[in-house]
Amino acid sequence: MTAPARDYSLTGPESQRAIERGLADADWYRSPIDPARLAELHQRSDLRTGIDVVLWLMLVVGAGSWAWVALGSWWAIPAFVVYGALYGGAADPRWHECGHGTAFRTSWLNELVYFPASFMLLREPTVWRWSHVRHHSDTIVVGRDAEIVFPRPIDVRAWTVNLFGVTSVPALVRRIVRHACDRLDADVAGYVPSELHRRVVWEARSYLVGIVGVLAACVVTAGLVPLLFVVGPTFYGAWLMAFFGTTQHAGLREDVLDHRWNTRTVYMNPVFRFLYLNMNYHIEHHMFPTVPYRNLPALHGAIRDDLPEPSPSTWAAYREIWTAARGQATEPTFELDRVVPESVSSTTRAATSVEHGGWIDVCAVADLAPGAMRSIDGSDSPIVVCRASSGEMHAVAGICTHSRRVQLVDGAIVGDELECPKHNGRFRLADGSPSRQPVTEGLATYEVQIDADRIRVRSVPNQASGSTPA
Numbered sequence: 001m002t003a004p005a006r007d008y009s010l011t012g013p014e015s016q017r018a019i020e021r022g023l024a025d026a027d028w029y030r031s032p033i034d035p036a037r038l039a040e041l042h043q044r045s046d047l048r049t050g051i052d053v054v055l056w057l058m059l060v061v062g063a064g065s066w067a068w069v070a071l072g073s074w075w076a077i078p079a080f081v082v083y084g085a086l087y088g089g090a091a092d093p094r095w096h097e098c099g100h101g102t103a104f105r106t107s108w109l110n111e112l113v114y115f116p117a118s119f120m121l122l123r124e125p126t127v128w129r130w131s132h133v134r135h136h137s138d139t140i141v142v143g144r145d146a147e148i149v150f151p152r153p154i155d156v157r158a159w160t161v162n163l164f165g166v167t168s169v170p171a172l173v174r175r176i177v178r179h180a181c182d183r184l185d186a187d188v189a190g191y192v193p194s195e196l197h198r199r200v201v202w203e204a205r206s207y208l209v210g211i212v213g214v215l216a217a218c219v220v221t222a223g224l225v226p227l228l229f230v231v232g233p234t235f236y237g238a239w240l241m242a243f244f245g246t247t248q249h250a251g252l253r254e255d256v257l258d259h260r261w262n263t264r265t266v267y268m269n270p271v272f273r274f275l276y277l278n279m280n281y282h283i284e285h286h287m288f289p290t291v292p293y294r295n296l297p298a299l300h301g302a303i304r305d306d307l308p309e310p311s312p313s314t315w316a317a318y319r320e321i322w323t324a325a326r327g328q329a330t331e332p333t334f335e336l337d338r339v340v341p342e343s344v345s346s347t348t349r350a351a352t353s354v355e356h357g358g359w360i361d362v363c364a365v366a367d368l369a370p371g372a373m374r375s376i377d378g379s380d381s382p383i384v385v386c387r388a389s390s391g392e393m394h395a396v397a398g399i400c401t402h403s404r405r406v407q408l409v410d411g412a413i414v415g416d417e418l419e420c421p422k423h424n425g426r427f428r429l430a431d432g433s434p435s436r437q438p439v440t441e442g443l444a445t446y447e448v449q450i451d452a453d454r455i456r457v458r459s460v461p462n463q464a465s466g467s468t469p470a
């Protein structure tokens, strides 16, 4: 295996270097988009996602049934190939989308899929939820991103071996064992908040029970059939996940603050897009993680002119990755040619507000549709005025308490909650309290009045708001 050119661990010198260079938790480029169009693209549907999930589960069960009846014949080989791909490969984008909380409109439905899909992939739910938060904060920043799959130079041999999870899945199992023994890895302890460390230990223990149970079933039945159906597909079905996932960032730049340089959008056929849940629109996903998978093609259309040319096919993406692998083999700093449109400033500005007697005039009621919001200047920070899907008006502090720099007006209104545009953390609009991690601290709230069809907001926050813990 090829040795990486840099230290990709989260605990080595590159981590400190990234912080010193201003690459940690930094502001990232975001393509301009009409806020009304973005609000439309934020719409989530329990029904449509439910149909997609049920269809996937039917395929898993169908392929598993085929494999079961084909046991002992040559037909078992293609049957297990299909079953493994649907189990160990297609589970990945479902896990991912539900981890963001954007697949279903109803939060608990996302969790209902997230936890079993985590086990199918042998990913500890809390560990991976937080490593993915870090991945979105510091995408392909060396020493910070916990999910860099391709250190430079790209190791083609390691990639090939891991098509069947030969080293990657045992590494996951070893980590589960360590965590079950109450020994958290240093990087995990770094990105998972300390109050969740006990949960990590217990989740790892429950996974161990599951794995040992499958092995025990093999002993009892004196065969490997149980392993072929559970846990085993995480290995032999990993190839589909690797096939799609490789296209996301492989061969692209490190240490940049613009996803157009380090992430790849690839045009794929409808079958691939179903299996991969539209994650081929990967630049779009990273720039706007609040947009659900169903709407990524439409988002692509809305910001297309501000993106680099997408790879026209999966094959073309692999050709580009191969070029990078060959170039980096001799020179790890080798970069692909990529034309990225000039950046357009899209910084969200709070509207200049007029204050009279401690009240700020915002706009006419008719100018703020349900699901819309706008930012205004408060006495010392922006305030975001939101109209919940029910039509109720609310006003909360405009900066996310997780990073303390992200403007919430760029996020999404989901029912009566406000979702942050960076990591999908959520706040209840009624009282500013956090309702979804990674946020743990509430937002200050502001009084709202409707006066002669105008929305007015008090310029100072309500007393005692903004401190409710998750």
Ligand code: FES
Binding pocket: 400, 401, 402, 403, 404, 406, 420, 421, 422, 423, 424, 425, 426, 437, 438, 439
């Ligand atoms: S910045 Fe992370 S949830 Fe808002």
